[in-house]
Amino acid sequence: MRRALLISLCLIVIACEKDKTVDIEKVKDTYSPGVSVDMEAVHRGDLYEYIETTAICMASEKGIIESRVSGNVLEIRARDGQEFEKGDTLFILDAESFRNEWAMIQSKFVKAVSDLILELESENQAETAAVWNSYLKTIDRQNFSIKALPDNDNVKLTVMMARLDILTLYQQLKTYEKQIEYCVIRAPFSGIISDMDIYVGALVQVGQPLCKMTNLSTMNLSVNILENELHHIKVGSEIQILFDGQQKTHVSYILPTIDVERHTGTVLAHIENQTKILKDGQHVRVKLVKNIYGNRIYIPRSAMLSRNDRDLVFIVKDGIAKWQYVKTGFGNSEFIEIISGLSEGDTVITGGHYSLGHNVKVKQRAN
Structure with a gap:
């Protein structure tokens, strides 16, 4: 077997010697x-030239939820971090005192209107008396609601109503009606609750902050740009947001003033943020299209x-x-x-x- 192997190697060497044109590198x-x-x-x-800088994200809607009446907290439905739709109930205050006041004034109002109806009937104004009689039946005592007074263009009727304090009593009813309504504190817009500062049983005052609410669905971008480059930017110029992938938007406004200390101008834009990944006050890197080389x-x-x-x-x-x-x-x-x-x-x-x-x-x- 060893002899056969040696013979094979010799044949290969002989073959290579005969064919000098074999390129080993090509074989390899x-x-x-x-x-x-x-x-x-x-x-x-198209090639784009950019201005790269930093933008500040600002929520499209944000605010402090305050109480518009004084009262004790009966129920809290909001929690920090929870998201609510516009009109959802956040807090409920005790409205019993307002309901009692409304009921008391409503009794005086009904008596005054009844006296007015009697006077109208005594003066043979049956048609007008019938209008006011129908009006009395619309008072919703269960929901503490009263409709607008009947139309009036009669000077004599106006004098009669003033003498019976009908207008004054009506305004008082509408005031307490609003206070009863304000005891149910609702979300003024869709957003997320934060900075809760309230507990059940607490006495809150008019104007007292209860929590904050922030809508992150649409964000405003505030971008500062050096004044010597600001002339390159136009309303509609493309902006790329370099965060969580790459999103695009366009310049909506260019503010007319320059910061004299920083030598910068400001442009504003809007961006959809349905994932809520961008936060109010967050800084993000952006690129604004400065020139286009086509x-x-x-x-x-x-x-x-x-x-x-x-x-x-x-x-x-x-x-x-x-x-x-x-x-x-x-x-x-x-x-x-x-x-x-x-x-x-x-x-x-x-x-x-x-x-x-x-x-x-x-x-x-x-x-």
Whole structure:
């Protein structure tokens, strides 16, 4: 067996000696899998120049929920961190004293209107008396509600009503009606509760803060920009928010004043925030479109290399990486314009090329 192996090796050596044209490097390259790299096609399109800065997020709606009447707290339905819809009940105050006052004044009001009806009937104004009699029946004693007084353009009737204090009593009823309504404190808009400062049984006063409420569904962005760059920004200019992915919006307003100490102007924009990930007062990085360079050939900056102070890239032809010197133009943080050296549709290597050489076989890196 050893003798057969020696004979085979001798035959291989003899064959190689006879065929001097065999290229060992080509043989090796034929079976090489290739260096794994990232590749990307050369782009043609618009290149954007940006102003990068910081914006402050502000809730579209926020406020302090205050009591509009004085009273003891009977029920608390709100909790810190809970979200409520506009009109939902947050707190209930004891309205018993207001109901008692309303009922007492309502009795005086009914007596005054009844006296008015008698006087109208005695003066043969049966039609007007019937209107007021029907009005009395609309008073909702159960819900402490009273409708607007009947229309009146009669001077004599006005004098009669004033003498019986009907207008005064009516205004008092409407006042207590509002106070009863204010004992149920409702959400003025949809939002999230925070900074609760109340407990059941507590006596609250008129104007006393009970909690805060913040609507995060839509945010306002306040962006400060250096005054020497502000002229590049227009209403409608695109803004990219660099937080939790990349969201886009547009400038809504440009404020007319400059901060004389900071030398900055302010632009405002709106952004949807249905996930509630942005918070009131939060700072986020943003990019505002300053200029647009149209119809340019460009590549990712990650494709650029330098040799002997010259810009070059690796292009891929038939699976082989080749050096290609290029002339560059405008660039931003992501892309750079190619003035010459590349054409649309070429493929450049964007990753894994720092130790790569000319004429090396490459393959697309697996994701």
